[in-house]
Amino acid sequence: MADKAPDGNLMKLPVSKLTLGMFVSAIDSNAKGKVAIANAGQIRSQDTIAKLTKNGIQFVWVDVERSSGDCGLKTSVAADPGQHEKAQKAVGSRDARQNHAKKILGEAKGLIRKVLSETFEGKAIEVAPFEALADNMIESIMLDDDAFKCVSALRDKDAYLLEHSVNVAFLLVTFGKHLKLDRDMLKQMAVGGILHDIGKIRVDNKVLHKPGKLTPEEFEHMKLHQVFAIDVMAETKGLSQVSKDVCLMHHEKLDGRGYPKGLKGDEIPLHGRMSCIVDIFDALTATRCYKEAMSPAAAFKILLSLTPFHLDTELVYEFIRCVGVYPVGSLVELSDGRVGIVWEAKDRDALHPIVKCFYSIKHRHYTDVAFVDLRKSELNIERGVSPSSLDVDPKPFY
Structure with a gap:
């Protein structure tokens, strides 16, 4: 059932669904339930909605009768008395899927943060938590990959390393699903994606977070993160070869000019080639300390410019079909x-x-x-x- 007030005129809505003209009469608190507010009234500007979001308010109670006629509430309720409840269920279902995706992303970033710290201290990685996380991620994507896309579009430049690792894993699973790879392969790729930048924990922070172009010497130092990753992977028990490949091959190039091993052509398996594409795409579409985010369409042009010497041409086209020229969240x-x-x-x-x-x-x-x-x-x-x-x-x- 939808949440309704005793008088039947109030509708509980997430703040993200508010529009101008809606009459907000109360906020919803997890601890206290419905809480009346002194400044109840119609929403006159987007700043009001932004302020609610900034204050951490997720749901509000909207008075349908006192909302303006052009905000869409009265029309939908009048056209179909049951529409109120249907709309509430639809919103709740989508919000539930997005909240589930947010929860997984939060868990993933927490796990990566923990492992980065432990790796820095010289401790070995335990694979089991990552496999459990990969299973949850796959379940969520199979249910609604659009929810994951929307959530992953919310980026924080100060948390790039964490978010990039999670997004690479998510994109690999989505791409693998598109290519009809089996679930076990998706799981192994997801684990590899989450761990693919683990070697950066041993890179000098001044180089890793430099807000500008790296010098040739600094770039050579940055490339060492793959050498460091080889050592980390060697010490990690129970990690599949596919997961190791994703971690160690995402900077290889088909013409043999990549690193750390300079692999060429067929020496780079399908999952390795996929990781190269996904890693570049996510890096291009993220805001960094030294650059702004690029639109997906602009990133696709760069991916295509890197074929066929760097990236696999056929796979790049498949990736574009998978993500879509205008992906959800863009x-x-x-x-x-x-x-x-x-x-x-x-x-x-x-x-x-x-x-x-x-x-x-x-x-x-x-x-x-x-x-x-x-x-x-x-x-x-x-x-x-x-x-x-x-x-x-x-x-x-x-």
Whole structure:
């Protein structure tokens, strides 16, 4: 059942689903339940929604009758009395999947942080916790990989090493699923992805976190993280060869000019080639201390430019088909100048997802939050947008 107040006019909604014109009468507290607020009223600006998010409020109670007619609540309830409950269930289901994905990402980052610390102290890695984490990740992706994509789009440049490791694992599983690899292979690749940058714990922090281009000498030192990884992998009991390959091959090149071993052509197996593609793509689409994030579409162009000497051409095209030109969680500009988040793409072609619009580039201000189904609209996607190109932070709208 949906959460309703005794008078039947109140609807419990996650803050992420609020739009301008909705009348917020109370907030929802895990400890106290529904809590009345002194400044109840209609939402007049996106700043109000952003403030709720910043204060850690996840759910609020909205008065349907006192909300404006153009916010979408009254129309849906009037058209179908049961729509209120259906909408609540749908929101709850999607939020539940996203919360599950967030939980897994949090556990993964905690585990990686712990292992990085222990590895720095010279302790051997225990594989079992990573295998359990990989199983949970695979289950979540099989259930709804869009939820994982949306959550993983929320990046923190100060936690790059942790988030990059988790995202590489997630992308490898998603890519492997697309290629119809068996579950055991997905699990082994996920473990390798989570551990693929473990050698960086022994790289000089001044080089690892340098906010600028590395000198040739510094780059040579950075490349040593793969040499350090060889030693770590050798000391790790119970780690499969596939997991080791993912860890040790993601900087190899088909023409033999990669490192640490200079492998060439068929010496790099399928999972090794996949790790090269995934590692570069995630690095390009992440904000770092020395660069802004690139849009997925721009990153795909770079991947294609690295074929066939560095990356496998056929696999790059398959990766683009797998992720989609405009993947869930990415930002796009529509033909009317609005910017939105690609919200849903399942069972749709790449150019016609559902987009959650929240900002106008043309007018440089927030707009009413609106979900645009491009299969039913005359609008189209003009281009992918990088977060750094906007004057505002898109995070509150995820």
